[in-house]
Amino acid sequence: MPQVWLLPFALAGLALGRIFPFGPSPPMRGGGLFLVALALGLMLWAALTMRAARTTVMPGRRPEHLVTNGPFRFSRNPIYLGDLIGLAGLMLALDAPAGLLVVPGFALLLEHRFIRQEEAVIAAAFGPAYEDYRSRVRRWI
Numbered sequence: 001m002p003q004v005w006l007l008p009f010a011l012a013g014l015a016l017g018r019i020f021p022f023g024p025s026p027p028m029r030g031g032g033l034f035l036v037a038l039a040l041g042l043m044l045w046a047a048l049t050m051r052a053a054r055t056t057v058m059p060g061r062r063p064e065h066l067v068t069n070g071p072f073r074f075s076r077n078p079i080y081l082g083d084l085i086g087l088a089g090l091m092l093a094l095d096a097p098a099g100l101l102v103v104p105g106f107a108l109l110l111e112h113r114f115i116r117q118e119e120a121v122i123a124a125a126f127g128p129a130y131e132d133y134r135s136r137v138r139r140w141i
Helices: 002-019 026-052 078-093 097-136
Strands: none
Touching (some): 002 078, 002 097
16 A cells, blocks of 8 residues: 555654754644645545546556546546645644655655556556546646
8 A cells, every 4th residue: 555655754754854843833834734634635536536437446456447537637646646745734734844855755656666557557458548648637736
């Protein structure tokens, strides 16, 4: 599960935040909480869209249908995008803005360890339809 990797990155970000503290900031905390809520909403929207299409939400499994509506109109990976937004929001909500430095590393891990393999499975399953979708919609945003 890709989200299992979120914990070590969050802990690393919190450690960076403690090593390089900025001090508490209520607007930063509020913004962080907003980002966490936004991330959870995006992931829920994506999961519900996939469920409505009667396809799997589980990473690594072959999807039954190519989903291109809902949040998939804007990102080929809205759940992973939600993970990144949530991690960034968590760093801000917990007064660890230096921890934002781990977010690009988490994005690289997701892309290299999970997304590329998943995209290969989807491309094999849906061929030209997926290539057309891929040409219109970016991987992240």
